[in-house]
Amino acid sequence: MQHFDYKPRGVxxxxxxxxxxxxxxxxxxxLxxxxxxxxxxxxxVEGMTVDQIEGYFKGISCSGKGTSCSDQxxxxxxAAYEKEKA
Structure with a gap:
């Protein structure tokens, strides 16, 4: 298991x-x-796959920002999954 920290943008x-x-x-x-x-x-999302999380949350916008915490x-x-595959 690999740990990741991500700096979200626009939220x-x-x-x-x-x-x-x-x-x-x-x-x-x-945080x-x-x-x-x-x-x-x-x-x-605990135990969900990357595809499941994307399916549920990708593209959700908060207050017209074009993104949201769940989208981020x-x-x-x-991004983490693709990095691990490379």
């Missing part, structure tokens, strides 16, 4: 941290942002 959290085991995501946490909502997202999570886990 409130300063960091998204997670572990990647193959294509399965574990231990997601956000900053809407604590209750982000705890919920972290619990919901989808971006982060895909």
């Amino acid at each position: 409130c959290p300063m960091r998204i941290s997670f572990d990647l085991d193959g294509d399965k995501v574990h231990n997601v946490s956000f 900053g942002g809407c604590n209750g909502n982000l705890q919920a997202i972290s619990r919901v 999570l989808a971006t982060a886990v895909r």
Whole structure:
């Protein structure tokens, strides 16, 4: 299992941290942002695959920003997965 820290863009959290085991995501946490909502997202995605997270969260926009915390999570886990495959 590999640990990753991602600096999201255009959203409130300063960091998204997670572990990647193959294509399965574990231990997601956000530093900053809407604590209750982000705890919920972290619990919901526990054990999901990168594809599942992208399917649920990619493209969600918050307040017209063109991105959201969940969209940034989808971006982060895909980038980490692609890095691991390379």
